[in-house]
Amino acid sequence: MDRRHFLKQSSLASSLFFVPSFIKAFENFSASSLGYKRLVIIQLSGGNDGLNTVIPFNNDTYYRNRPKIAIPKTDVLRLTDELGFHTSLLPLKILYDAGQLTIINNVGYPNPNRSHFRATDIWQTGSGAHQYIQTGWIGRYLDAYGNKPYNAIEIDDSLSLALKGKQTHGIATTNPEVLFRTSQDPYFKNVLKHYKDEHLSEHNLGYLYKTMISAESSATYIFEKHKTASSTQEYPKNTFANQLKTTSRLISSGIETKVFYASLGGFDTHAGQLNSQSRLLKIYADSIQAFVKDLKQQGTFNDTLILTFSEFGRRVKQNAANGTDHGAASNLFVIGNQLKTPGFYNELASLSDLDSNGDLKYTVDFRSVYATVLDKWLAVEDDAILNGSFQKLNFI
Amino acid sequence: MTQRHIQHLYWRAGFGATPNQFRTLTHKSRKDVVDALFSNSKTMLRLTVDTSDILPLVSKELLKNKSKRMEFAKRSREKLKKYNVIWVNRLVTSDATLREKMTLFWANHFVCQDQNIFHVQQYNNTLRTYALGNFGDFVKAISKEAAMLKYLNNKQNRKQKPNENFARELMELFTLGEGHYSEDDIKESAKAFTGYDNNFKGEFILRRFYHDDDFKTFFGHTGRYDGDDIIDIILKQKQCARFICGKIYKYFVSDTIHEKRVEELTNIFFKDYNIERLMHHVFMSDWFYEEANIGTKIKSPIEFLVGMRKTVPVTFEKTNDVLKIQKLLGQTLLNPPNVAGWSGGKNWIDSNTIMLRLKLPSIILSNAKISIREKGEFEDTFETYYNSKKKNRFVTVKVDWDTFNTQFKSFSANELKSQIIVPKLSDGTETYLKTLSQSSKQDFCVQLMSIPEYQMC
Numbered sequence: 001m002d003r004r005h006f007l008k009q010s011s012l013a014s015s016l017f018f019v020p021s022f023i024k025a026f027e028n029f030s031a032s033s034l035g036y037k038r039l040v041i042i043q044l045s046g047g048n049d050g051l052n053t054v055i056p057f058n059n060d061t062y063y064r065n066r067p068k069i070a071i072p073k074t075d076v077l078r079l080t081d082e083l084g085f086h087t088s089l090l091p092l093k094i095l096y097d098a099g100q101l102t103i104i105n106n107v108g109y110p111n112p113n114r115s116h117f118r119a120t121d122i123w124q125t126g127s128g129a130h131q132y133i134q135t136g137w138i139g140r141y142l143d144a145y146g147n148k149p150y151n152a153i154e155i156d157d158s159l160s161l162a163l164k165g166k167q168t169h170g171i172a173t174t175n176p177e178v179l180f181r182t183s184q185d186p187y188f189k190n191v192l193k194h195y196k197d198e199h200l201s202e203h204n205l206g207y208l209y210k211t212m213i214s215a216e217s218s219a220t221y222i223f224e225k226h227k228t229a230s231s232t233q234e235y236p237k238n239t240f241a242n243q244l245k246t247t248s249r250l251i252s253s254g255i256e257t258k259v260f261y262a263s264l265g266g267f268d269t270h271a272g273q274l275n276s277q278s279r280l281l282k283i284y285a286d287s288i289q290a291f292v293k294d295l296k297q298q299g300t301f302n303d304t305l306i307l308t309f310s311e312f313g314r315r316v317k318q319n320a321a322n323g324t325d326h327g328a329a330s331n332l333f334v335i336g337n338q339l340k341t342p343g344f345y346n347e348l349a350s351l352s353d354l355d356s357n358g359d360l361k362y363t364v365d366f367r368s369v370y371a372t373v374l375d376k377w378l379a380v381e382d383d384a385i386l387n388g389s390f391q392k393l394n395f396i
Numbered sequence: 397m398t399q400r401h402i403q404h405l406y407w408r409a410g411f412g413a414t415p416n417q418f419r420t421l422t423h424k425s426r427k428d429v430v431d432a433l434f435s436n437s438k439t440m441l442r443l444t445v446d447t448s449d450i451l452p453l454v455s456k457e458l459l460k461n462k463s464k465r466m467e468f469a470k471r472s473r474e475k476l477k478k479y480n481v482i483w484v485n486r487l488v489t490s491d492a493t494l495r496e497k498m499t500l501f502w503a504n505h506f507v508c509q510d511q512n513i514f515h516v517q518q519y520n521n522t523l524r525t526y527a528l529g530n531f532g533d534f535v536k537a538i539s540k541e542a543a544m545l546k547y548l549n550n551k552q553n554r555k556q557k558p559n560e561n562f563a564r565e566l567m568e569l570f571t572l573g574e575g576h577y578s579e580d581d582i583k584e585s586a587k588a589f590t591g592y593d594n595n596f597k598g599e600f601i602l603r604r605f606y607h608d609d610d611f612k613t614f615f616g617h618t619g620r621y622d623g624d625d626i627i628d629i630i631l632k633q634k635q636c637a638r639f640i641c642g643k644i645y646k647y648f649v650s651d652t653i654h655e656k657r658v659e660e661l662t663n664i665f666f667k668d669y670n671i672e673r674l675m676h677h678v679f680m681s682d683w684f685y686e687e688a689n690i691g692t693k694i695k696s697p698i699e700f701l702v703g704m705r706k707t708v709p710v711t712f713e714k715t716n717d718v719l720k721i722q723k724l725l726g727q728t729l730l731n732p733p734n735v736a737g738w739s740g741g742k743n744w745i746d747s748n749t750i751m752l753r754l755k756l757p758s759i760i761l762s763n764a765k766i767s768i769r770e771k772g773e774f775e776d777t778f779e780t781y782y783n784s785k786k787k788n789r790f791v792t793v794k795v796d797w798d799t800f801n802t803q804f805k806s807f808s809a810n811e812l813k814s815q816i817i818v819p820k821l822s823d824g825t826e827t828y829l830k831t832l833s834q835s836s837k838q839d840f841c842v843q844l845m846s847i848p849e850y851q852m853c
Binding site for chain 1: 564
């Protein structure tokens, strides 16, 4: 007897009042939908310094290259004999110890680009360094497998390229209520009430009307869903934590959203890196801690995979302003309850065998991570979405 | 010339016609109207922001002193924001409509992005200078611009260690299009551009020591070529004229390429690469004015914003508001997404941008209110809805309705409609607009700007 069936028959089911929201969510999810599994993508914007995040505390080269900004061995939260976390990442160490975190080292791509815009573009579109693609990898997933904007939601005011497909775009919102109110302007409602030119749908104008209609219905759907869910979990008071809180609330509402996209900015630490990175990593880790707790309470952690990346890492050698300049390959975090290789997925690349810019050489292509997630988590054809075949990894 | 054709011409060659233009131009022939468009754009007025306060920072010392460099970078970023704002203002107010529209077009062709205000300004004015000039001279000038040398890494392109980035994009994005050159062509031409650099003032210099003076074989020709020679060889390929004409057709005529007409343009352009002559031919062609081409393009965010401000003058009180709107709509001038530029068309539109585009005229012009008062209805039923909402603080603006009212005074509501909306209204929307009270031209203007049809040009 499955849990749903059990509940229906049990006395609990008769008083819906006591049914925890995760079971409601379970019931709301239609059979024709995309499945239960959800992906939460977090971008640390600006280029997070991976080497001061996961620190090679037994490596002399590391300390020699960073006389002013290396994290002292005594401060490191040790994970292995070689690598440990930045002090701010205690919540992540807890996840690591519980086997709910995989760290993939040296993720990057050939001929890395060191411009924020371009590197972000490359990560978001899943392109090579010399390719210009106008659709995002999640957008292409929507084209193939989604049909509604709300199948992928970015918790922001505007939509990133990552969520833009050829036919289907995701939708962005920081606040479902504001989005809803905007869409409910009486004037727009009246215009749409009168709209009936179906023959226009093939043209640009028809496309505008179609997008307007689907924006209105998506905004309403997201708002209605969001309203039904609640949570008692406390979150830190900052914008990033709020993004995750909204994400958790939407997840527990049973919304038919497969991908959530959030970001935390400010990692471009060219000067005075120690304080600013420490503060940002704390915001990140504390918010993740609250988020994971929340998901666990709602019973949705099992079906949620959290991916954290940054568009590039930073130079091994520190600069004169006690900061670091734009680098290349860096680490990527995978958080979840169904990890095949918890802990470190691979070893950190050599700090002495660097590329011509003095940056870490990549050993794992980021598109391999995407391919793995698409294939093993979202259970879709990764080749078509990534416009090519990438070797799959074994972390989920 | 009919009002509809004037409107079409002015939307494509500019950002819409003003009531005054509608009034005066309808009595003229197509040739006169088109000729006037070009003569108004004859002179080039540089666009500059006041940089006197940061000029002292620019000295050789900048190269050595990191903290001075950072100070300069910070101040330069502030200036770039200002430059963005005055560029948008220029688009709204300039009489050299066509030159400015072409400048915008070329900025999305020779895509470049930089943080140094002096270099950005110089680059921007180079685009403006050659906007209607000779395409060959244009490409050569671009290849020597400080901002471009940096953006596509040509500064790092040296005899000892060539960097092919510029050579590749020169052919792929600026002149020939993908698939019309070989990897060898890229390698050989990259050599010709070695040693390109700029001095402190942003002026071009060729560093002899880094320049590869050896023989290069490019498109079957061999010689001790430099960059200009390479560009001359590229110009001899008809594909170059074809590539540019295809882009011109897409931007100024229709998203849907018409092979025969592009070939017609190519034959003209290939003769002398004179951009002015090419554009003149486009705007004089009968096919340009076919109904299928009128009101069928989706406005870019800049076209949308500038067009709105040409109809109702608006002053933004905060620089950041102007930038915020561009960012949310997906097109911040001076900040292209990558060297391929904005792809435009349907790509401008997603659930978020469509809602913002529909809402923005009312947010800017009428405190987020769009009247739904019907004919013969005196009470403001919509007031209750809007009053329940918080006051608009999204942007701080001064709206000059007086100018609008004066300009549109002699026009009926129906004429207002046909001036503001380019495409044929969809049936339902047309029916709905008829039910609305048209007693206030201001209200009606906001209503018209708040329907999807307003997004088309």
